[in-house]
Amino acid sequence: MKEKLQTSTGAGLFRNRDYLIASAARFLATVGYGAVTITIMLHLQSSASDPSSGAWMVTCYLLIATLPTVLLAPWAGRLADTRDSRALATGASLLSAVAVALMALSTQFLDNYLPALLALTVVLEAGLAIASPTWQALLPRIVGEDRTPQAMGTMQATLMLAGMVGPALGGFLLGQGGLAFSFWAAAAGYLLLAVGALCIRTRRSLRTEAAAVGLEQEPPRLLDGLRELGKDTLLGLVVFAALLIVLFAEAINVLEIFLAREELHATELQYGLLSATMSIGLVLGSLWAGRINSERWRLRIFLLSATGSALLLALMGLAPSLVWLFIMAAILGLGIGALNATFGALLMLRTAEHKRGQVGSIVQALTRAVSIGALGLGGLLGSLLGARLGFVLSGSVTLLLCLGISVVILRFVRKQESIQDKLADLVE
Known part of the structure; x- marks a missing residue:
């Protein structure tokens, strides 16, 4: 018997309070991330002595930004599957906000702030490495297993829109107010993400849930x-x-x-x-x-x-x-x-x-x-x-x-x- 293609509507999804909060908060944070990335890349490109060195500087920045996600993946996944989702999402968002705020301060108080920007990029990416699997694993809890595919598709579309807005906003803020202005705006986006994480009622804490029913969760390897x-x-x-x-x-x-x-x-x-x-x-x-x-x-x-x-x-x-x-x-x-x-x-x-x-x-x-x-x-x-x-x-x-x-x-x-x-x- 052939199975027909079946699709669902989005009416129930957009009446879900926690999903709307998560979508809005992650949209703002992704816009902020795009603004930070494009701001640093434009600064590296414009401050280079020649196009070749500028290209190498941007490439090194992209490599540095990738390393935390790759290297911390095993530990970030273990945290997401054992610790309380609210604590992880809020803590990671605050860590990202502090990192970007320190970027803004470094441009205002340090003569050579490039090393500080690169070091704080590692901190920012470390926070994102923890936050991403936490939000991803929490989503089925928020919307239910049946609505997970639709929720993921809609969330991805939302984040793609944010990915379009972020670089454009970063370039605009850099042109209007300079490096620090762009970083302060992005830090505000991460603070709002932390507020959103606190406001979400749905939680995922597998270790606590197992203990509540008298079971002992096997520690993940x-x-x-x-x-x-x-x-x-x-x-x-x-x-x-x-x-x-x-x-x-x-x-x-x-x-x-x-x-x-x-x-x-x-x-x-x-x-x-x-x-x-x-x-x-x-x-x-x-x-x-x-x-x-x-x-x-x-x-x-x-x-x-x-x-x-x-x-x-x-x-x-x-x-x-x-x-x-x-x-x-x-x-x-x-x-x-x-x-x-x-x-x-x-x-x-x-x-x-x-x-x-x-x-x-x-x-x-x-x-x-x-x-x-x-x-x-x-x-x-x-x-x-x-x-x-x-x-x-x-x-x-x-x-x-x-x-x-x-x-x-x-x-x-x-x-x-x-x-x-x-x-x-x-x-x-």
């Missing part, structure tokens, strides 16, 4: 998140496919400006509109895919989005005009938005409740590490092949890999369904 992925073959393959898309899609980001500006002669305004077009597609794709109720269809949409996105990356390198590039960018945004939403839902719902913080933290660390590697890959492709051929090659390789993974996943699913059917027949 380091890298339990990776072990959990290894136990679920399907989920492991899904994560691998997602990381492939991240690697090549992020690498293409390096080449996109050269394809649009040099190959297709886009103006600065047109290039900005191209990025906005893809971002709108990302938001719409996340909102739509988050409404899928069936895991079978969720997996199908994930595989279709991954394969379709890879194909579009290759075709974008062959775009004959700017109009076609806009069309393909919009469709690509829809595909990656749907991929993000379905991936997040599969990850959460196929992970045991007491392991969600650890799995979420490990996957986030892997994604950040792959993203940094993608920057180097994009630069290498651009220097060796040029923008067009770099797009075509990246998309083609990704397409072949995604097709292969799709075949493996679908065969595995059919085998599992066949086993389940035989067991059901034996029971009857």
Whole structure:
């Protein structure tokens, strides 16, 4: 019997007090993070003696910003799965607020404040490394398991919008009031996130909950998140496919400006509109895919989005005009938005409740590490092949890999369904 694609409406979700508070608070904090990042990058670029040294300074900053998420992932996941979510979310938000406030003070009272900015970036990222898996694991508690896919899709769309607003706001604040002004505004965003965490009534504290019913929670081990992925073959393959898309899609980001500006002669305004077009597609794709109720269809949409996105990356390198590039960018945004939403839902719902913080933290660390590697890959492709051929090659390789993974996943699913059917027949 064929299963029809079923979707849910968002009426109940937007009447959920805790979800609305979490969405608003995380939106403001993400805007603040984008403002901090772009402010520091613009400052590094403008203060460099030449473009080459400026590029290296920005690259070093991005590497420094990535290290806490990658290195702290095992411990951050353990905290999320053992400690009280309210205490963790509030404490991590306050830590981030203090770090950004100290950035503002360092620019006002230190002559050479660059070392302080880099050190405080590590502190800021450490707070975010703890906060992210905490919020991610708390979300199913806030909305319920049935509404988790829709809530994750909507939250991702919200954070994507914040990711668009943050850099623009950071550039504006930097131009209007300087470094300190931009940092103070971002610190206020993190303070509001801390207030939001305190106001949320839903809590997740697995150790306390186990003790309340007379059970003793087994202490999680380091890298339990990776072990959990290894136990679920399907989920492991899904994560691998997602990381492939991240690697090549992020690498293409390096080449996109050269394809649009040099190959297709886009103006600065047109290039900005191209990025906005893809971002709108990302938001719409996340909102739509988050409404899928069936895991079978969720997996199908994930595989279709991954394969379709890879194909579009290759075709974008062959775009004959700017109009076609806009069309393909919009469709690509829809595909990656749907991929993000379905991936997040599969990850959460196929992970045991007491392991969600650890799995979420490990996957986030892997994604950040792959993203940094993608920057180097994009630069290498651009220097060796040029923008067009770099797009075509990246998309083609990704397409072949995604097709292969799709075949493996679908065969595995059919085998599992066949086993389940035989067991059901034996029971009857």
